[in-house]
Amino acid sequence: MTSYLRLPRRNRELGLIVLALAIATAGFAAVQIARAEAFTSSPLIAAAAFAAAYLAAHAIVRATLPDADPYVLPITAVLTAVGLIEIHRIDPDLARDQGLWILIGLGLFAAVVVGFRDIRRLESLRYTCGALAVLLLLATIAVGTEVNGARLWIRVGDLQIQPGEFAKILLVVFLAGYLRERREVLAEPVRRVLGVGVPALRHILPLVLLSGISLVLLVAMNDLGSSLLFYVIALAMIYVATGRLLYVGLGIGLFAAGGLVALQLAPQVQTRIDAWLDPWAIERTGGYQIAQSIYTIADGGITGAGFGRGLILTDGGRTIIPFAETDFIYSVIANEMGLVGAAAVVLLYLLLAWRGFRIALNADDGFSKLLAVGLATAIAFQVFVIVGGVVRLLPLTGLTLPFVSYGGSSVTANFAIAALLLCISQRAERGRG
Amino acid sequence: MNRRIGHVFAVVAVGLLALIVMTTYWQVWARAGLEARTANVRLVYRDLAIDRGAILTSDGAVLAESRPGRLDGRDVFLRRYPTGGLAAQLVGYSSLLAGRAGLEQSLDPELTGSTSDLAGVRNAFDRMRGDTVRGDDVVLRLNAAAQRTAMDGLAAAGGRGAVVVLDPSTGGLLVMASTPTFDPNDGIAPALEAPDAPLLNRATQGLYPPGSTFKVVTAASALDNDVVDVDTEFPGPACITTAGQRLCNFSNRAYGTHDFGYALVHSINTTFAKVGIQLGEERLEGTMRGFGFFNRIPWDYPADQGLPSGVFNRRGRLIAPGTNLDVARLAIGQERLLATPLQMAMVAASVANGGQLVQPEPVQEVRAPDGSVTRRPGTTYLGRAMTTETAAALRSLMRDVVDDGTGAAAQVEGLDVAGKTGTAETGRDGLNDAWFIGFAPADAPRFAFAVLVEDVEGTGGDVAAPIAADVLRALTAQDT
Numbered sequence: 061m062t063s064y065l066r067l068p069r070r071n072r073e074l075g076l077i078v079l080a081l082a083i084a085t086a087g088f089a090a091v092q093i094a095r096a097e098a099f100t101s102s103p104l105i106a107a108a109a110f111a112a113a114y115l116a117a118h119a120i121v122r123a124t125l126p127d128a129d130p131y132v133l134p135i136t137a138v139l140t141a142v143g144l145i146e147i148h149r150i151d152p153d154l155a156r157d158q159g160l161w162i163l164i165g166l167g168l169f170a171a172v173v174v175g176f177r178d179i180r181r182l183e184s185l186r187y188t189c190g191a192l193a194v195l196l197l198l199a200t201i202a203v204g205t206e207v208n209g210a211r212l213w214i215r216v217g218d219l220q221i222q223p224g225e226f227a228k229i230l231l232v233v234f235l236a237g238y239l240r241e242r243r244e245v246l247a248e249p250v251r252r253v254l255g256v257g258v259p260a261l262r263h264i265l266p267l268v269l270l271s272g273i274s275l276v277l278l279v280a281m282n283d284l285g286s287s288l289l290f291y292v293i294a295l296a297m298i299y300v301a302t303g304r305l306l307y308v309g310l311g312i313g314l315f316a317a318g319g320l321v322a323l324q325l326a327p328q329v330q331t332r333i334d335a336w337l338d339p340w341a342i343e344r345t346g347g348y349q350i351a352q353s354i355y356t357i358a359d360g361g362i363t364g365a366g367f368g369r370g371l372i373l374t375d376g377g378r379t380i381i382p383f384a385e386t387d388f389i390y391s392v393i394a395n396e397m398g399l400v401g402a403a404a405v406v407l408l409y410l411l412l413a414w415r416g417f418r419i420a421l422n423a424d425d426g427f428s429k430l431l432a433v434g435l436a437t438a439i440a441f442q443v444f445v446i447v448g449g450v451v452r453l454l455p456l457t458g459l460t461l462p463f464v465s466y467g468g469s470s471v472t473a474n475f476a477i478a479a480l481l482l483c484i485s486q487r488a489e490r491g492r493g
Numbered sequence: 494m495n496r497r498i499g500h501v502f503a504v505v506a507v508g509l510l511a512l513i514v515m516t517t518y519w520q521v522w523a524r525a526g527l528e529a530r531t532a533n534v535r536l537v538y539r540d541l542a543i544d545r546g547a548i549l550t551s552d553g554a555v556l557a558e559s560r561p562g563r564l565d566g567r568d569v570f571l572r573r574y575p576t577g578g579l580a581a582q583l584v585g586y587s588s589l590l591a592g593r594a595g596l597e598q599s600l601d602p603e604l605t606g607s608t609s610d611l612a613g614v615r616n617a618f619d620r621m622r623g624d625t626v627r628g629d630d631v632v633l634r635l636n637a638a639a640q641r642t643a644m645d646g647l648a649a650a651g652g653r654g655a656v657v658v659l660d661p662s663t664g665g666l667l668v669m670a671s672t673p674t675f676d677p678n679d680g681i682a683p684a685l686e687a688p689d690a691p692l693l694n695r696a697t698q699g700l701y702p703p704g705s706t707f708k709v710v711t712a713a714s715a716l717d718n719d720v721v722d723v724d725t726e727f728p729g730p731a732c733i734t735t736a737g738q739r740l741c742n743f744s745n746r747a748y749g750t751h752d753f754g755y756a757l758v759h760s761i762n763t764t765f766a767k768v769g770i771q772l773g774e775e776r777l778e779g780t781m782r783g784f785g786f787f788n789r790i791p792w793d794y795p796a797d798q799g800l801p802s803g804v805f806n807r808r809g810r811l812i813a814p815g816t817n818l819d820v821a822r823l824a825i826g827q828e829r830l831l832a833t834p835l836q837m838a839m840v841a842a843s844v845a846n847g848g849q850l851v852q853p854e855p856v857q858e859v860r861a862p863d864g865s866v867t868r869r870p871g872t873t874y875l876g877r878a879m880t881t882e883t884a885a886a887l888r889s890l891m892r893d894v895v896d897d898g899t900g901a902a903a904q905v906e907g908l909d910v911a912g913k914t915g916t917a918e919t920g921r922d923g924l925n926d927a928w929f930i931g932f933a934p935a936d937a938p939r940f941a942f943a944v945l946v947e948d949v950e951g952t953g954g955d956v957a958a959p960i961a962a963d964v965l966r967a968l969t970a971q972d973t
Contacts, residue, residue: 299501301494354527399516417502451515
């Protein structure tokens with residue numbers, strides 16, 4: 061048996077995690093110094109717990125997935141650390157919650173790594189996952205609470221859970237299993253409608269139904285960001301599975317039509333569009349958030365104000381940009397870490413996406429490939445939509461920045477994605493050395 | 494499948510790189526332009542390190558002051574307004590989220606101690622040494638007790654209106670009340686949502702048809718131009734026809750033969766319409782200019798928070814002089830003539846001080862942190878509005894208005910009050926803008942005022958004159 065100490069991939073992972081922890085410690089220290097708060101030992105304890113949790117996660121990966129990708133876990137360590145530092149800087153109480161969620165997230169990560177070290181086990185659960193996803197979304201509509209006009213949360217005691225974050229993963233699992241199973245028939249048209257080849261209805265019906273239902277549900281929850289995300293993930297997976305651009309074109313057309321309908325029905329969508337086109341004209345009302353976001357970003361300049369030294373809070377400890385700790389955390393990062401830091405964060409996501417797609421390339425079965433593509437797209441596109449919103453590249457839609465934004469559901473769900481990617485890569489890389 | 498995985502990754506990579514490009518755009522190219530935008534709270538923030546001076550009234554009330562506080566981990570000075578909504582529109586605000594307005598904006602150089610080169614050098618040294626930069630305190634001529642009385646009176650009378658009181662000989666601003674008001678300690682967001690625009694300074698930004706109070710201007714023009722004497726006699730029909738339309742007296746009342754002075758005291762429209770026609774547009778406009786109409790009133794207050802009075806077209810723009818106007822209606826304060834309460838108070842002040850147009854002056858003195866007085870503004874005359882003789886004649890007639898005319902409700906025991914009422918129909922079911930302008934004491938005026946109450950059922954004499962009386966009582970109560 062190869063000694064656990066002689067695993068080159070795992071040693072590289074460990075080295076990178078140690079580096080990430082060093083960055084995290086330096087960042088925390090910088091915030092502490094900048095805020096000139098009375099020194100307490102609780103951040104030290106938190107930092108120690110953070111480090112211990114990541115080292116434990118590494119040990120579990122070392123024991124169960126010796127050949128898995130060595131970059132995914134360290135990337136999440138840097139991202140969660142940056143998020144935690146900026147959340148701590150906004151409100152130490154929120155940071156304590158977020159720290160707890162990171163620990164729980166790493167717990168879920170370990171559970172998934174151990175439970176699905178053989179990823180094929182998940183393939184047999186594809187229909188269960190699909191049903192569970194729809195059930196979660198239905199439950200949100202039935203018993204969910206509305207926050208800021210969107211019905212996204214289920215309240216359990218003191219906790220607010222955002223089931224959409226988990227439904228996203230379950231849908232990707234379902235789509236991967238389903239597309240693997242039917243991809244030949246989906247790619248081979250059986251008849252032509254209006255000169256376009258169409259596969260047999262019974263093959264595409266479940267797919268259309270499930271995507272349609274989840275989209276309708278999401279629109280009912282008034283969450284266009286998530287529904288766009290689901291849609292794009294599904295389109296990417298269908299394209300990879302069938303190679304037919306027709307489906308992609310059709311999908312984009314349908315979404316555009318849906319978007320136009322939403323524009324007519326929901327006035328807040330119109331406000332979002334107005335704020336996107338010209339936030340300065342309405343910067344004291346509907347464009348306030350996006351205008352302040354851009355001021356905050358611009359103020360950072362190339363090198364940034366420094367951790368804890370930017371101007372983020374106003375009278376009474378409220379943030380100048382509403383929802384700075386969730387939707388607008390990227391603006392805070394760009395302010396305090398500057399262009400250098402903000403670009404580094406985006407590049408880390410690019411690196412994470414690249415690892416995900418590389419895992420897909422190296423995987424030797426269709427299910428693994430599709431699953432990896434879906435999960436990597438989920439993270440990358442979510443980053444694109446939310447950061448695109450706060451830098452005014454796109455209209456703003458409320459999504460979290462994976463691993464960075466404040467929020468328990470988001471953090472734990474993204475750790476589950478990271479774990480699944482590692483499980484896929486273990487199977488792909490096994491024996492490659 | 495692998496080729497297609499590559500395609501998807503390429504799309505993803507382009508999307509993420511676009512985010513970096515956009516971030517670079519804001520942080521490198523657009524940065525300088527964004528920094529200068531007034532809504533950028535970072536501008537105001539830099540000034541929070543300065544111990545901004547206090548704003549006080551002449552009778553010692555603190556309208557605005559700075560208190561040390563913590564903001565985002567730094568020691569700063571936060572603005573508090575101990576009197577809340579007492580003079581909220583006049584004083585304005587200086588806040589991180591809302592920017593600045595009112596005297597907080599126009600007196601910013603004094604309050605931040607950056608008026609002179611010397612002060613700038615002093616501040617630079619303070620900054621280098623790490624000391625706090627302290628601004629100067631500003632003592633206003635405002636009388637807090639009278640201001641309070643005016644606010645209460647307006648609130649009781651209907652909730653929307655304005656009161657301005659000037660010292661006619663110096664232009665000193667003794668009262669500037671505007672209701673509804675807001676509490677600047679809460680920021681401006683609640684006021685932006687509130688009904689009836691509480692942020693609006695109705696004294697300087699509210700434009701109202703002046704109605705019969707404008708007859709003072711017409712009378713000044715007619716007397717100055719020798720079109721009439723006080724004794725010139727007129728017949729007193731209830732209505733006349735001018736410019737093809739009927740023009741009637743209040744309540745369609747007919748009068749016997751009367752002199753011009755009687756017509757002012759009893760506010761006879763038909764007589765003033767005739768006088769207006771005799772005067773002609775050019776001469777009436779000339780007098781209006783002398784009183785400050787058609788121009789922004791120059792005083793120590795932000796230019797964008799005051800409006801000029803004059804004749805407005807249907808699109809709400811000031812009509813250029815020389816346009817064909819119905820001068821008969823203009824002479825009785827109609828014909829889309831709109832005036833601010835501050836303008837009408839200046840009309841009253843001119844009559845009171847012998848015909849000079851005096852510039853409103855809010856500041857009594859500016860005090861440096863060491864207690865020395867750095868500035869004590871004098872009186873600025875903007876020109877002559879009418880001859881001394883005309884002013885004397887009008888003073889006597891306006892005294893009759895209160896003694897036995899439409900302004901009887903403004904009588905104050907032990908004080909001779911002079912004034913002119915105005916009741917302008919708003920065109921909204923039976924509602925009027927009620928005016929009362931005047932001065933006291935009548936023989937040696939120390940207070941000149943304009944009171945306006947929006948949209949009430951009563952007349953200027955019923956609604957506005959009693960408020961003036963209360964404010965005058967509050968002002969004279971402090972003499973003893």
